[in-house]
Amino acid sequence: MLGLTLSSTAIALVQAAAPLAQPVPSDQDDAEEDRIVITGHVIEGLDLLAGASVVEGEELTRNLEPQVGDMLAQLPGVSATSFSPGASRPVLRGFSGERVRVLNDGLGSIDVSNTSADHAVTIDPLTAERIEVLRGPAVLIFGGQAIGGAVNVIDRRIPRTDTGEPYHFDGFFQLRSADDGSALGASLDVELTDGLYAHLDGSWNRGEDLEVGGFVLSDALRAEALEESATERAEGNIEEAEELAELANLRDVLPNSGFEQWSAAAGLGYVGDRFELGASVSLFDTDYGVPTRPGAHHPHEGEEGDEHGDEEGAEEEGEELVSIGMRQERFDARARVYLDGFFESATLRLAAADYTHTEFEGEEVGTVFDSNGVEGRLELKQRDRDGLHGAFGVQYYHRHFDAVGEEAFLRDNRSSSIGLFAVEEYQPGALGVEGALRLDFTDHESGFFDIRRDYTAVSGALGANYEVAPDGTVGANLSYTERAPSPEELFSVGPHIATQAYEVSNRDLEVESSVGGELFARYEGRGVAVRAALWANWFDDYIYLADTGLEEEESELPLFEYRQQGADFWGVEFEASAPLWQDGRWSLEGDVVADYVRATLADGAPVPRIPPLRIGSGLTLSRDALSLRGEVEHVTTQDRIASFETPTDGFTLVNASLSWKPLGERSEMVFILQANNLFDVTARRHASFTKDFVPLAGRDLRVSARLNF
Secondary structure, three states: OOOOOHHHHHHHHHHHHOOOOOOOOOOOOOHHHHOOOOOOOOOOOOHHHOEEEEEEHHHHHHOOOOOHHHHOOOOOOEEEOOOEOOEOOEEEOOEOHHHEEEEEOOEEOOOOOOOOOOOOOOOOHHHOOEEEEEEOHHHHHHOHHHOOEEEEEEOOOOOOOOOOOOEEEEEEEEEEOOOOEEEEEEEEEEEEEOOEEEEEEEEEEEEOOEEEEEEOOOHHHHHHHHHHHHHHHHOOOHHHHHHHHHHHOOEEEEOOOOEEEEEEEEEEEEEOOOEEEEEEEEEEEEEEEOOOOOOOOOHHHHOOOOOOOOHHHHHHHHOOOEEEEEEEEEEEEEEEEEOOOOEEEEEEEEEEEEEEEEEEEOOEEEEEEEEEEEEEEEEEEEOOEOOEEEEEEEEEEEEEEEEEEOOOOOOOEEEEEEEEEEEEEEOOOOEEEEEEEEEEEEEEEEOOOOEEEEEEEEEEEEEEEEEEEOOEEEEEEEEEEEEOOOHHHHHOEEEEOOOOEEEEOOOOOOOEEEEEEEEEEEEEEOOEEEEEEEEEEEEEEEEEEEEEEEEEOOOOEEEEEEEEEEEEEEEEEEEEEEEEEEEOOEEEEEEEEEEEEEEEEOOOOEOOOOOOOEEEEEEEEEEOOEEEEEEEEEEOOEOOOOOOOOOEOOEEEEEEEEEEOOOOOOOOOEEEEEEEOOOOOOOOOOOOOOOOOOOOEOOEEEEEEEEEO
């Protein structure tokens, strides 16, 4: 849903990218109140993070989904893996997995969502205060794993603001028709004594099997099922033929797509004049169904009985529903000291997490994944002197991962990395220059294969922007980024049912390197906001899963191998908003969003799962605290595909919403009545592994409310 109201958000985006020393235009009413500063816990307000979008307030409420990936898919340059309603990760500029970092308050989610598309992200969107999407070359400050961008979900679990209130309460409620779902969330911040705050929050979100807009299977899969049905019927296998025909004609409801997730947290924080100190403990728990591709084969089904297994037993086992039960316990700590002299402040962030998830086939345990990780980050923020300011820091990460079971394609391994980074900005006048450097030392060790690999990665970026007018800025960024291969790319061997492939790693993978460039232009004045970006990445030794054209004998799955070759990515992003009409207290605003990505391997083959051209527009009619919004999003057909992919039909979604802020326009309290996918069309995201049998939601009526006092 194109829930981004660009009349306010795009203006804030422009202001967020402006240097802190730059005055706010005098012709912008209440501009100081609208100002949004990118936090990132690294370089607050630096223009190097120009490729940033912020979702908060009413937009955050309107776009709420169970997983953070689906929440952000309306933003320019953003799509989602959309494996199922219970598992979805962001796709930024066509990049996903190891090339997109998902952060919780500046540190990684410390889960295994990057290892497979069917693994959920352990960040509950219900707890988010705001979500920042960071794109462009400067995101290298988060490491080479963020070459596609980073998503930073910010919450209040560690209090770090002196609110001046004895307590603050936030509550959320939602009802949805498409999955007969409901969500509840609440948080409470209490001042225990002068500067000492306590925080509590809890959330619960559930949904039944998802209603979809038409046939569950894509046209290609339906044709395949109907052809097999005709073959079975011709051979006299009437029962099998009818089952296949029933599968081909399955529509309206997506089986085994329900979910239930909840989270809870407690935090304590002290906010003083000279230092801040706080910590929190949190728990994330989810159970969700994993829709299975028709005809998907679980390789261990035939282990008992004869060489090919007992057909009757295999049939019965094949009917078992696959689900995932996931749980993460996490500890976070934060300390900031305000300094005199060259550095303005020093900030330390630490997080440790104990993660496990179990994949079930019916009631039977299939594979168990365990991960224990810790991440820390120390940042020294440089005091602004004559327009020169920046930050220096060091980051540490360690993870121990193991999986046990028939489909454990990645076994016991340990990863450690240390990163050093520096970011500087100099903008005394209309011309500004930014630079960033990062050095990463990474060590991967496989206990299963008794192999160790060490990597050193060097990355850097240089950018410039020029204020062509009080309301307009143009700029360019250039970067060189290196990324060490991940344990999944180095050590995975075995059947991976989520991708329906037998994956074979490559222990000889080298560092992946990329040269990136971006040209951007921004304009903001009197309610009009425009941002356009043209970007490109040229890879050496791009790491990807290649279709070998062979089949692994035991699992009967297609054989895929990790390989490296050059690759070129480029794309465009555009967003704009403007007032169209005003009459007294009534006003009408319009906005538009568009993005496109094209990616090609050196051998001329398309990179798989690249989102196609997308164009969206919206109109918002407002009167005081009441606003009525209509949106249209058109996604074109994607037929530029890799050898193992199928084309994805284009679609057009129409959405509408009515918002009311009973305490006034500036209040955070809001009630929203909305209808998504009004015409109940069938929509599939090309970036999804499961697009051919997991369409997006059909018509979805929602009632949402966010309360605070």
